[in-house]
Amino acid sequence: xxxxxxxxxxxxxxxxxxxxxxxxxxxxxxxxxxxxxxxxxxxxxxxxxxxxxxxxxxxxxxxxxxxxxxxxxxxxxxxxxxxxxxxxxxxxxxxxxxxxxxxxxxxxxxxxxxxxxxxxxxxxxxxxxxxxxxxxxxxxxxxxxxxxxxxxxxxxxxxxxxxxxxxxxxxxxxxxxxxxxxxxxxxxxxxxxxxxxxxxxxxxxxxxxxxxxxxxxxxxxxxxxxxxxxxxxxxxxxxxxxx
Amino acid sequence: xxxxxxxxxxxxxxxxxxxxxxxxxxxxxxxxxxxxxxxxxxxxxxxxxxxxxxxxxxxxxxxxxxxxxxxxxxxxxxxxxxxxxxxxxxxxxxxxxxxxxxxxxxxxxxxxxxxxxxxxxxxxxxxxxxxxxxxxxxxxxxxxxxxxxxxxxxxxxxxxxxxxxxxxxxxxxxxxxxxxxxxxxxxxxxxxxxxxxxxxxxxxxxxxxxxxxxxxxxxxxxxxxxxxxxxxxxxxxxxxxxxxxxxxxxxxxxxxxxxxxxxxxxxxxxxxxxxxxxxxxxxxxxxxxxxxxxxxxxxxxxxxxxxxxxxxxxxxxxxxxxxxxxxxxxxxxxxxxxxxxxxxxxxxxxxxxxxxxxxxxxxxxxxxxxxxxxxxxxxxxxxxxxxxx
Amino acid sequence: xxxxxxxxxxxxxxxxxxxxxxxxxxxxxxxxxxxxxxxxxxxxxxxxxxxxxxxxxxxxxxxxxxxxxxxxxxxxxxxxxxxxxxxxxxxxxxxxxxxxxxxxxxxxxxxxxxxxxxxxxxxxxxxxxxxxxxxxxxxxxxxxxxxxxxxxxxxxxxxxxxxxxxxxxxxxxxxxxxxxxxxxxxxxxxxxxxxxxxxxxxx
Numbered sequence: 001x002x003x004x005x006x007x008x009x010x011x012x013x014x015x016x017x018x019x020x021x022x023x024x025x026x027x028x029x030x031x032x033x034x035x036x037x038x039x040x041x042x043x044x045x046x047x048x049x050x051x052x053x054x055x056x057x058x059x060x061x062x063x064x065x066x067x068x069x070x071x072x073x074x075x076x077x078x079x080x081x082x083x084x085x086x087x088x089x090x091x092x093x094x095x096x097x098x099x100x101x102x103x104x105x106x107x108x109x110x111x112x113x114x115x116x117x118x119x120x121x122x123x124x125x126x127x128x129x130x131x132x133x134x135x136x137x138x139x140x141x142x143x144x145x146x147x148x149x150x151x152x153x154x155x156x157x158x159x160x161x162x163x164x165x166x167x168x169x170x171x172x173x174x175x176x177x178x179x180x181x182x183x184x185x186x187x188x189x190x191x192x193x194x195x196x197x198x199x200x201x202x203x204x205x206x207x208x209x210x211x212x213x214x215x216x217x218x219x220x221x222x223x224x225x226x227x228x229x230x231x232x233x234x235x236x237x238x239x240x241x242x243x
Numbered sequence: 244x245x246x247x248x249x250x251x252x253x254x255x256x257x258x259x260x261x262x263x264x265x266x267x268x269x270x271x272x273x274x275x276x277x278x279x280x281x282x283x284x285x286x287x288x289x290x291x292x293x294x295x296x297x298x299x300x301x302x303x304x305x306x307x308x309x310x311x312x313x314x315x316x317x318x319x320x321x322x323x324x325x326x327x328x329x330x331x332x333x334x335x336x337x338x339x340x341x342x343x344x345x346x347x348x349x350x351x352x353x354x355x356x357x358x359x360x361x362x363x364x365x366x367x368x369x370x371x372x373x374x375x376x377x378x379x380x381x382x383x384x385x386x387x388x389x390x391x392x393x394x395x396x397x398x399x400x401x402x403x404x405x406x407x408x409x410x411x412x413x414x415x416x417x418x419x420x421x422x423x424x425x426x427x428x429x430x431x432x433x434x435x436x437x438x439x440x441x442x443x444x445x446x447x448x449x450x451x452x453x454x455x456x457x458x459x460x461x462x463x464x465x466x467x468x469x470x471x472x473x474x475x476x477x478x479x480x481x482x483x484x485x486x487x488x489x490x491x492x493x494x495x496x497x498x499x500x501x502x503x504x505x506x507x508x509x510x511x512x513x514x515x516x517x518x519x520x521x522x523x524x525x526x527x528x529x530x531x532x533x534x535x536x537x538x539x540x541x542x543x544x545x546x547x548x549x550x551x552x553x554x555x556x557x558x559x560x561x562x563x564x565x566x567x568x569x570x571x572x573x574x575x576x577x578x579x580x581x582x583x584x585x586x587x588x589x590x591x592x593x594x595x596x597x598x599x600x601x602x603x604x605x606x607x608x609x610x611x612x613x614x615x616x617x618x619x620x621x622x623x624x625x626x627x628x629x630x631x632x
Numbered sequence: 633x634x635x636x637x638x639x640x641x642x643x644x645x646x647x648x649x650x651x652x653x654x655x656x657x658x659x660x661x662x663x664x665x666x667x668x669x670x671x672x673x674x675x676x677x678x679x680x681x682x683x684x685x686x687x688x689x690x691x692x693x694x695x696x697x698x699x700x701x702x703x704x705x706x707x708x709x710x711x712x713x714x715x716x717x718x719x720x721x722x723x724x725x726x727x728x729x730x731x732x733x734x735x736x737x738x739x740x741x742x743x744x745x746x747x748x749x750x751x752x753x754x755x756x757x758x759x760x761x762x763x764x765x766x767x768x769x770x771x772x773x774x775x776x777x778x779x780x781x782x783x784x785x786x787x788x789x790x791x792x793x794x795x796x797x798x799x800x801x802x803x804x805x806x807x808x809x810x811x812x813x814x815x816x817x818x819x820x821x822x823x824x825x826x827x828x829x830x831x832x833x834x835x
Contacts, residue, residue: 018767018768054704054705057774058769058772058773058774061772061774061778062769062770062772062778064778065771065772065778065779065781065782066770066771066772069779069782069785069786070782070785070786074770074771074790074791077785077788077790077791078790078791091770092770094770095769095770098768099706099768099769102705102706103705106700106701106705107705110701110702117292117294117295117298117320117321118290118291118292118295119290119292119294119295119298119299130634133639134639134642134643134646134690134694135694135698136289136290136291137288137289137639137640137643138643138646138647138650138694138695138698139291139698140288140289140290140291140325140643141288141643141644141646141647142291142647142650142651142698143291143323143324143325143326144283144288144325144647145647145648145650145651146325146326146651146654147325147326148503149651149654149655149658151498151500151503152503152504153469153655153658153659154460154463154464154467154469154496154498155496155498155503155504156504156506157467157468157469157490158467158468158469158492158494158495158496158574159496159504159506159516159517159520159564160490160491160492160517160520160521160522161506161516161517161520162658162659163489163490163659164468164469164470164471164487164488164490165488165660166660167660169520170659170660170661171661173516173520174655174656174659174661175813175816176506176507176516177655177658177659178648178652178655178668178813178817179507179508179816179817179820180502180503180504180505180506181648181651181655182648182672182817182820182821183502183505183508183549183550183820183821183822184500184502184503185644185647185648186550186644186821186822186825187281187502187550188281188283188284188288188502189288189640189644190822190824190825190828191279191281191284191554192283192284192288193636193637193640193828195262195277195279195284196277196279196284196287196288197288198266199262199265199266199275199276199277199349200274200275200276200277200287200345201274202287202288202289203289203636205287205289205299205300206289206299208303209295209298209299507820508819508820508822548822550822551822551823551824
């Protein structure tokens with residue numbers, strides 16, 4: 001499967017999740033499960049865990065709000081009906097199921113390609129060269145900032161500017177960590193643009209490294225795309241047939 | 244092949260001379276490769292994996308040239324270049340150069356981040372390689388290289404008044420840091436310390452030794468309260484010490500990259516915030532005293548924008564808070580990187596004087612010249628423990 | 633339009649958007665700032681409003697996609713909100729660029745500009761975000777504003793108006809804080825860097 005095919009598959013699968021109601025999600029889940037079991041088989045459990053970690057707090061919130069506080073579904077509110085907590089629960093379950101499917105599909109696609117280096121993944125995408133450059137630059141700077149955050153945090157804790165735990169002090173002065181990281185990053189980038197890049201013509205090395213790797217959609221890509229489209233269509237049919 | 248060593252004191256224009264030479268050759272057939280002195284100056288800034296960094300520079304078709312390989316590219320392949328130590332980044336850069344199309348290599352003090360073994364291997368590679376090389380280094384000139392000596396600037400900037408700094412040293416009673424039992428494991432990561440123990444006694448300097456990932460930085464983070472250990476017992480003058488709960492670490496840090504420790508955009512902002520953050524019971528240094536320290540370190544005004552200073556000057560200003568004596572313990576991470584021999588000697592002497600006055604110092608360095616000048620005990624961090632040598 | 637300097641600014645600001653999440657986590661702040669870099673990008677390029685808008689938008693889309701893929705898969709759905717923030721930042725907030733960098737500082741003007749443009753940004757963002765909150769999340773996004781939604785629902789509001797009212801309560805505060813941080817970062821940015829990124833494209 002190619003990265004382009006995976007991106008298209010994810011887009012269609014997510015679109016299907018967005019437009020499907022309760023029963024309609026079943027087809028999407030079936031295709032997502034099939035994808036996970038065939039494409040990332042040993043790590044399907046990890047994928048489920050990651051998706052659950054993202055969804056669990058949100059689902060808990062939805063339960064508290066809709067079932068605990070409001071006690072009825074939006075449809076009952078719209079029709080001025082008395083409303084029941086079970087209707088609210090069904091509503092939460094539908095929304096949560098849709099969101100979980102979206103997260104699961106995204107995690108599965110990411111895991112499918114996590115053995116690729118960023119260059120390899122971006123090179124294979126059929127997007128304009130400028131977009132590739134931007135993605136690569138941003139990924140590199142994310143790592144630069146991450147490293148700076150770690151070091152600056154230690155220094156600011158040592159200086160007593162921020163604390164390790166939640167505190168009123170952090171509400172007042174936590175932004176200083178943002179400033180330190182920002183200014184460190186600017187200094188690094190400015191020096192690079194002034195010295196290393198002009199001397200080496202480093203940016204000119206990037207395009208050859210990213211070009212020429214675009215891959216057309218492969219037969220497995222078309223198969224998965226077809227399955228995602230079929231799931232979307234089936235989902236719509238189930239919604240239409242059963243409401 | 245031309246091998247040139249550019250010598251001279253700080254602020255004599257060595258860096259600009261090196262870059263002018265590298266830029267001068269860039270337009271013709273030769274293309275230069277630059278490894279600079281500042282954080283991540285060895286890296287392209289275009290990759291987020293070691294494998295990609297190597298792929299970026301690799302010549303196609305490959306060159307018939309010796310490959311410099313002190314960092315295992317396969318083992319390091321998936322690591323992020325930005326998470327490598329300074330020395331590892333330099334080794335990666337040298338590896339990338341050796342695979343690249345570039346014919347000239349310029350290095351501005353970056354070799355100072357290497358340990359003795361890797362430094363010797365790098366110098367050997369530079370000396371014998373079939374390429375032109377220009378080097379700035381504050382440790383020693385490789386033998387057999389042509390030397391260009393930059394004279395000191397006629398109107399020197401950022402001149403340190405060592406006499407004034409030495410005059411500020413007053414007796415101080417630093418507490419004993421008694422690490423009785425230390426355990427720490429990163430979440431989803433390795434165990435760094437397992438019932439480790441050590442004692443840091445005031446009036447002494449300690450050099451932290453250890454391989455990358457052994458736990459030197461982790462130990463420092465625990466001591467300042469940025470990380471919380473598990474099932475541990477640390478005492479300060481016999482009383483329980485847990486800065487990760489409430490702050491109050493009696494430690495002033497100077498980070499390896501000075502930019503990562505500033506608390507403000509200007510020196511004034513930085514110092515005001517530090518003063519404001521001091522816990523109760525710690526004497527707050529007054530602004531005139533701190534301004535005097537800044538002048539002694541070569542900075543004329545507190546309104547100086549920190550990030551607009553040259554790197555070597557920023558490094559010196561990063562010593563201000565530790566040297567101001569606000570806290571009795573000083574932690575200095577690679578304090579002499581980019582500093583010339585005279586500065587190194589004077590700094591070592593000042594730190595020795597601070598120890599004699601009762602301060603405690605913990606430092607990390609690859610600069611053996613500096614380590615020789617500052618009497619110290621060695622603490623080796625390895626295999627989950629801390630041992631004294 | 634896209635000089636090397638501007639590409640760097642876009643990538644830096646996008647990386648900042650991404651990284652602020654980890655900073656917020658480290659200092660345990662109960663806030664989620666994901667647009668500080670976007671607003672800062674506009675301020676850095678304030679001299680050319682059109683360039684500020686385009687670069688700001690590329691920054692927002694890049695960081696939203698990266699964050700969406702790697703951290704928060706729900707963020708990309710708010711791309712219309714990103715567009716709105718970019719429009720407000722590039723064509724309105726940039727009017728305060730000189731105020732933010734004034735030396736000596738003008739505290740009243742600084743605070744007034746932060747409040748004004750923060751509230752405008754927040755109101756616009758709330759209006760554009762409400763449909764996404766309703767149709768994707770069913771009205772509850774996992775932040776404290778969910779309780780505000782519940783309150784309005786209990787008072788008899790329909791879901792869309794409850795989500796909108798909740799957004800109008802929370803977003804102006806959130807966006808004002810983000811404009812404040814962006815303004816402080818902009819103020820602290822060295823003049824050399826600002827001059828460099830505003831240099832016109834060479835023809």
